[in-house]
Amino acid sequence: MGSVSLPLALTLLSLLISLFTLVAVGAVYSRLRVLEQTALNPAAVRLADEQKTVVPELRPQDGEVASVVLLMDSTCAICHQAWAMLHETSWPGLRIIGLVAEAHMASAFSGGPVHADADQWAELYEGYAPCLYAVAPSGTVIARRFVYGDTDLPELLTTLLSSRSSHAL
């Protein structure tokens, strides 16, 4: 009475196991898909800002809200023009500093401090000069702009100061 035959019990048991296997395979597959797009692929471009930090020499000093680093190449004409334009107005609360790769290039730029650091230059360089970086006191790059001959630098700095976030720019 009420007893289940052995073959039927085995069939039910194997059905249960196969169902479980199916669910497990599905779960593993979905986890693998997520991993493929994230951890397994560190080179994947993601929809987020790339975090960069700069050496202490380029960070803002006491009382300054941010530093503005102009990455330059001594041979480019726009670099000289941009460097001169940055120094036409004074920017209270901002530290304006130039960055070049070699020490002998720094002498080509007058009017303000220029830091020479080949490693830092190579780390920040993105295939174009001049390039302007806004750096927070922690040393994190909060904004990056390519500077062209027709870029209105004072306006760009004003926007940067008023927002101080990379997204609003």
Added chain:
Amino acid sequence: MTITLSRLTRAAADGARLTIEVPQSVGTLHWSGLTKLAGPGFARAFTLTQRGGNKALPTHVFPGGRVETFRRQGYDLTLYEAADRSDSCLVWVGPYNEAKTWFNGPAPRRSVLNTVLAAVDFADGPDGAVLRARRPSVLHQFATTVIGAGDGFQVIATDARATREALPDWQGATRGDSEVWRVALDLDPDEKQRLAGTPYEWKYTFANASAVYTVHFIPEPGPGALRAADGTLVDDVLSGLRVTWAA
């Protein structure tokens, strides 16, 4: 008459190098391009322009819409979405060139956008941006076109190997190492009458060993505005322009 030629190189979106010889009299050309990528679960078209080519997007195409910018190594990623979410696009903004793809609907979820970003490789340079599949064995790249726009004319260049079937059936004229066809443009009757007997009613297709390129001349709009100087422009371009495509 001798024509002074200037030679310039340009990169196509698939990484091919174009060498373009163009008469100096036509001035500078503005470059743009197209390319398509397709594979399992992925089909996307990309348009490339020079810097500033997408500046009308936030003000005129999607006024009041959503703009999100992400800073990546060597370029910015900008996502535009219409205020009513009816359309959206993603733009790779490099220092020299920009590439754009449309979604024809609301901006996709983050995971979908990440899939798009992970599938392509964008590398910008002064000669043109290269946008390729990160894994070429999975995604097929095709329909890569380079478009140069000058003052009063346009040239559309493609790889000869990919465009063989699109050439006219009849034999063209031989000019140097290339074959040239003159094909009537599909104009409306009024325009056809206005442009009858001028080079504006034709497009000129050139095919050489490596490239197929089509030239057509753009008339000024409005009646009676066909410029007198265009005769020399047409002669200069048709006799001097030469494109080679090195994959």
